[in-house]
Amino acid sequence: GQNIDQPTEMTATEGAIVQINCTYQTSGFNGLFWYQQHAGEAPTFLSYNVLDGLEEKGRFSSFLSRSKGYSYLLLKELQMKDSASYLCAPMDSNYQLIWGAGTKLIIKP
Amino acid sequence: TAGITQAPTSQILAAGRSMTLRCTQDMRHNAMYWYRQDLGLGLRLIHYSNTAGTTGKGEVPDGYSVSRANTDDFPLTLASAVPSQTSVYFCASSDSASGMDTQYFGPGTRLTVL
Numbered sequence: 001g002q003n004i005d006q007p008t009e010m011t012a013t014e015g016a017i018v019q020i021n022c023t024y025q026t027s028g029f030n031g032l033f034w035y036q037q038h039a040g041e042a043p044t045f046l047s048y049n050v051l052d053g054l055e056e057k058g059r060f061s062s063f064l065s066r067s068k069g070y071s072y073l074l075l076k077e078l079q080m081k082d083s084a085s086y087l088c089a090p091m092d093s094n095y096q097l098i099w100g101a102g103t104k105l106i107i108k109p
Numbered sequence: 110t111a112g113i114t115q116a117p118t119s120q121i122l123a124a125g126r127s128m129t130l131r132c133t134q135d136m137r138h139n140a141m142y143w144y145r146q147d148l149g150l151g152l153r154l155i156h157y158s159n160t161a162g163t164t165g166k167g168e169v170p171d172g173y174s175v176s177r178a179n180t181d182d183f184p185l186t187l188a189s190a191v192p193s194q195t196s197v198y199f200c201a202s203s204d205s206a207s208g209m210d211t212q213y214f215g216p217g218t219r220l221t222v223l
Contacts, residue, residue: 004151033211042199042214043152087151095210096167099144099151 004100028093035087113215130185132200141183145196190222
């Protein structure tokens with residue numbers, strides 16, 4: 001079957017660094033997406049990885065290891081506005097996104 | 110540009126009534142999707158459309174129907190609502206021809222079925 005595993009909740013301090021891990025099992029693989037979702041709002045696109053390695057985009061970076069079925073999202077210089085849920089979503093062989101329940105990130109001053 | 114719009118923003122519906130959730134995009138994306146999001150669960154795909162004139166079933170299609178008469182609009186209909194359909198519904202679109210298939214989401218419709 002298809003499965004996504006990511007922590008339910010994480011807490012970090014403003015200005016610090018946090019890594020949100022995601023492991024996945026899918027029928028086929030066509031890349032992995034990370035989305036950010038603030039409470040009561042729609043998910044917004046953060047990053048896409050299709051090859052192994054690290055993709056850096058400002059304060060956010062995303063890593064992928066296809067052989068391990070593993071990805072992480074790294075957030076640096078945390079700001080209060082980064083308090084949100086972070087959704088890991090690999091794309092299967094049918095080009096459908098398989099969504100995890102998301103990791104709720106709480107930033108404390 | 111507006112991107113994707115959904116209507117209504119929220120709705121309270123009596124069980125057994127029908128309702129259509131509207132979704133319109135102005136990005137000329139070929140693919141569109143309907144998801145529901147429930148607390149503690151990931152987004153679940155209800156129906157999708159890869160191009161105008163075609164639709165497909167997702168993970169949880171029962172009780173829902175869709176149509177795709179043109180590129181811009183993708184309405185979702187609940188023929189006879191039940192309380193288990195209480196959820197937040199998101200419409201999304203993507204330009205699958207780009208190869209990256211990034212999905213862009215509308216603001217959502219919060220539906221309560223009593």
